[in-house]
Amino acid sequence: MDSREKAGRELIDTLPEKCPVCGGRRLIRSYERGEVSCAQCGAVLTEKIIDTGPEWRAFTPEEKMKRSRAGTPLISIAPEVGMSTVIEAPYKDAFGRSIDLKKRLEILRWRKWQIRSQAHSSMERNLTQAIADLERISNILGIPTNVKEEAIDTYRKAIEAGLVRGRSIESVIAASIYTACRKWKVPRTLEEIAKYTKAGRKDVSRCYRLLLRETGIRIPLPDPADFVERISETLKLSGIVQKRAAELIKKARELRLTSGKDPAGMAAAAVYIAALLEGEKRTQREIAHAAQVTEVTVRNRYKELVMGLKLDIPLT
């Protein structure tokens, strides 16, 4: 595309071939209209050129890096292009003549259509940006494909509910990712996800709550039992301990000891006790670290469990 030059608003290539109609030497390729025509006789020779080059131009390598957007593939959808002709208010035709009523109504219908399709395409544009953010965050955190698709679905719902307007796309898509993770029980914390957005944790969590409220998506409360496996794996504890911990949690839940408490802390205490009972003792510090809570929380939950369940722990 070296011979491309800018003429007015049109990008033009001068081609080496002759015009098959009049034999003229100047063939013009217009990217705007997507056709090649002869400058002498005006004959249109081809239609629908597909420009495979980038639509931007870069002069330095840095600029090129900055402007290149290709890389990670889009998933699930590609935004729709087209329908960009603007139909103006139907009083005059292209030559300035006024149009009769019947024709005017017909054109009005067209305009209505067009406005709708514009609304549609603005959503698509928004989605394109959202998907880019989604891909970026997912790649860093290793989010599986099914969760990504769930996240896009969720994001669509957010757009339809009008939640994105006035908020950053990034924070809404981050909230969508978190929602999807929760739904599929992929253990990612809000912090982890928010870390890679400009918005920050607070904003993302606000969006998350809003998302749940406005779209009616139900996410089951986190179950302490879900954390047991992760904690036990990290500390290389046996399946027996896991089972024991799960039983403790079940009993604790029946006694309403778990409500309002951080499930990770609850799980940590259960694992701690289970490990003690099964003779695979780990220190509070180890447990707390594996569960990403503090020792103090482990202690508090531990105390509550021992008292609530009337466990026979040698408290020495």
Added chain:
DNA sequence: AAGACGAAAGTGGTTGA
């Protein structure tokens, strides 16, 4: 010395006026 325990002050989020 390491681990467990708990008090006190600080932090960030929720709730209700």
Added chain:
DNA sequence: TCAACAACTTTCGTCTT
């Protein structure tokens, strides 16, 4: 928007093994 509040964290001193 603000204050009250509950849960959790941080920090630190004391006790136990």
